Amino acid sequence: MKFPSDEEVLQEFRNRPDAVPRSEFLHTLERKLVEVEQQHRSRSKMRRTTIRLGLSAAVLLAVFFLAPIFTRLITHPESIMTTKPEAPLVLKGQQLKLAEVSPAVKQTLEKLFNLVPELKTMEPKVIGKEDGVYEIVFYQKEQGKEQRYVSVEMVAATGKISNYENEKAMNEEAPSPTEEEAKQMSAAFLQALLGDEFKQYQVSQNANNDWSSVAYTRYENGLPVFLDRYYVGVNSKGVTYVNTPEGAQPPVSSEAFPKPGTFLSEEEVIAKVASLIELTYSLEKDTGKPLLTYSLETTGYFHAETGEDVESVSSHTSRYSDVISVKPGGKKLAARDADEVAKVMAEEFGIDMNGVSFEADERILPDKKGVEGTLYKSSGGTEKIMVYTNNKELTGFQIRGKIETASSTQHDNKPANAKLTYEEAKEKAVQFLEPYLDSSVKELKIDESQIMMPTSTAYSFSFFALHDGVVVTDQNYLVNVDGQTGQIVNFMDNFMKPIGPFPDLDTAISREEAVKQFLQSHPVELGYILPVEKETLQLRPLPVYSVDTRAYFLLDAISGKLVK
Amino acid sequence: MDAREDRGQQDISGIYRMYSKEVYQYLYHFIGSREAAEDLTQEVFVRVIKSLHRFEERSSMRTWILHIAKHVAIDEYRKKRLQTIFAGTLLKLLPSTEGLPEKELQDKEERTHFEKALLQLKPKYRNVIVLRGIREYTVKETAEILGCTEAKVKVDFHRAMKMVKEVALHIYEKGAGVNEIS
Structure with a gap:
């Protein structure tokens, strides 16, 4: 028995197809949980009402006694x-x-x-x-x-x-x-x-x-x-x-702590929060129908006087690149069986298939409604290759030479010993991707905060298609480029065809209206924060407004209703 | 519905969408069965709903939920002695070996030995392999989820990896499993 390295053993576990949950399961469970949560809330509400009545008097007394103490604490x-x-x-x-x-x-x-x-x-x-x-x-x-x-x-x-x-x-x-x-x-x-x-x-x-x-x-x-x-x-x-x-x-x-000065007015706060919400297209899970939504992209704080974004130790936001104009090839790659998979990998992607054969894994890949997915794994050769197909068309591959992985949180798109710069690798990724882009895709953006299927030696690029300049979350492509050789080591086509037309941007409610809805349920709060600048905590408190980023906020931009 | 309740409802949807895959994947690797992982994922989120009001940001939401998942997995392990049940399930999941080249057959059997070996480790070692090794959480996150020190995670991980290989070799040589490894 040949004993693999620790990494090889772990990689085998990671690559098990069953390790990815079935999309049907996730949808069914979400529905069940909503029911459970509603039952739970209704029971909690009854309990709270009873407790509230009993505690009201005690709370009033406590406030009466504690108020003078707090006043003294604040003033001295x-x-x-x-x-x-x-x-x-x-x-x-x-x-x-x-x-x-x-x-x-x-x-x-x-x-x-x-x-x-x-x-x-x-x-x-x-x-x-x-x-x-x-x-x-x-x-x-x-x-x-x-x-x-x-x-x-x-x-x-x-x-x-x-x-x-x-x-x-x-x-x-x-x-x-x-x-x-x-x-x-x-x-x-x-x-x-x-x-x-x-x-x-x-x-x-x-x-x-x-x-x-x-x-x-x-x-x-x-x-x-x-x-x-x-x-x-x-x-x-x-x-x-x-x-x-x-x-x-x-x-x-x-x-x-700077004394409170002149803070932003209510109108200015609304305008600021309006600048923090983004329009996004997504496709409804069950129907594929395009939706236009508003969601929040913020560090969680902005300066109470200037309105500038302030980062804290717990901030995280998506970082979209500038727009990349592309010429889509709309090419589809038929891969009906293992032989065709090998042929496509050799002829289309120039992978050396000498001594390499593929076998379909019996365990079925997670699939979407009406999509039959198959995973092919290589044997022989010096590299381990996995090829993904949907409805007999190749939709992705993963190539691992020597088994190397990297945690996305530690990776930060700085691959080890890279000979290519980020920009050079990005150019290679775009060139590679263009022939396979759906013919509807004319513009892309990269979410620079996303590092998917990372290896320690590769750059990772998550491309999102734009429709009328707006990111479509369910139309994305992953291309990972080896920083040393320039080889494409990952390609995943996650482009979902929309069923029906995209809602017209002009029919969306205004940002201000959306913000008013958000602020109604999640009002901003004035306070102080120690900012993080250049990844260092500054001992210089700033007056800020806090925006609630814990609550999940997604608003249908057409109907103005919250998306559950 | 008051504002807090409204917020609670939004939270659970967001939380579910954000963490359901991670919870499933952790449970899948811990118990080795898709069906059981799906059932237990549901159990985890029911517990999350019931105790969300107690979440005090003592750790990140992610580690808190995985901490709950760990308890669910161990509860289940205690109830059913998973290692014996799912060793059988895994064998059924194996692809047919007919007509495969010799090398391929050898690779498949090795993977099976490792799968079986993982399921024969005690939960604490299985957990550290799943979280730190397979799911690639940082040492800090793994320590938070398991409720132990980072030093212990490092030590246990090295020990667990050594054990999983030893057990796999034992299964290969003897053609059978061994008793639970402590």
Whole structure:
């Protein structure tokens, strides 16, 4: 038995055709889930209504008592002056003893020991979770086995906690706390850890009338500091976790927050959000009917005074290239059986088929309604080739010489040891693609944020067809070009024929109307953010409007109704 | 319907569309059967719907959902001892070997040994191979999904890859599976 490398073994698993879900399954399941979700919501609503009635009085009392405290916190915020980031005191993966941690972390640990005294008696393991961040795990022996008891992540330079988990408490069954208990326990815990800094934070309820955790957000000048927040998990026995979704924020003094000035007017906000939504054509899944939709493409924040886009640590948007004009060949490649597949690969794409044969894989490829898909795999030769056909026409191939893969998140379209530049590879990709473009395609754009079927040595180009200058999401082509040889190592034709005419752009509702609909259900929120510039977090807070990017927003541009 | 409920409904559609393929693929590789992966994908999203209100951005939505998927997979594993059930299923899925060239036959059998070998690993090793190796999640993401440290992911992954090869060789030499590998 010849033993393949790890990568070859893994590649075999990845290439299993059944590993791609059937499109029918996805559609059926989506319908089922919508039903389940509707039932769930109706039950939740009834429960919430009952709870609301009972809690109303308590909430009113709490607001009455807490309001003066918040006012005082806002008008007299504490300042912490440190704007220069420290050099990393611990490196990723570095193991060390508890006695070797930084003084700031030692101080925080003392506070933690006061809150959870039994930790003092445990010998923890300390490791660099990433540069400048410790992970400290306390273990307890149970039946001779070490069990994780508490884990805590702390920034070495500041001693700030970015994550705390009391696994013992989390695993114990305990009823949910009341609102009062939750607020009291979470505030006492966080105050003990943060000291005076705690005064900068305001308490709020979590997403859904649930007191299993309590949110604390920093406020400056009466405005929230987005992403500077703690979630404190609680049960009726105590605190189970503390967590910072975007990591512990670096220290920024209150003085560094610019005083609120003249912010954009409501009309200007509408105009700005209008510039963030994009028209897109797509094809309805079941019918193939073209739809025209509005969707949101934003970093999530824009400057509250200038309207400029502001990137944060959690921003992600599509990046479309400039328009590429093309001359479509409309060529179709018949591939009815393995022999024809081999012939097409040799004659059309110039692949050396010497000693190579193809075999149709019995396991059926995921198919769309009315489309019969077949996967052919090569044997013999020096390369592994997979060829995809739909209704006896070749729609794609993948060539792997030596087995090499790359995670798309790590790839960033910078293939190893490339001899071709990005532009040269792109030109090759377009030249290759033109003969096979559907005859209706006159213009393309590349979504530069998409890296599909990556290998470590190839550039990846995801081309989208345009109709009247608008991207058609279901008409796309993938071409991957080896950066060293210029060989086309992937080609996937994902062009779907529309059933019926594309809606006329002129009949679409205006951007402003679409934005008003969006803002009605997702109003923008004013606050501060630490921006990311040139991939570096800046310790210079900016006043921004936050746009809700978590909610799925797709609006039929013709009817003005939300697409479910 | 109030605004929050409206938003919840939009969220689940968006979440489903964004993550259903990933969840299916993870489950498929973990249990080795399309039918079971489809059933369990449904189970995962039903759990997501029920606990969406508890999602507190302690991790990304993706790792949170895959964390749920991991629990669903392990629950199922405990219930049915999947490794024995699906080893049989995989054999049925194999293409006929008649008329194949010798090299091709050898390749197909090797792949089968690895498939069977993966299903004989304990869930923790199977998980790390599926997530880190096959699905190519980063060490950090894998650690978040599995609820362990990044160092443990690295160590377990190397160990699991070694084991899967050893088990495959054992199956090849003995012509049969071995008991679950710990």
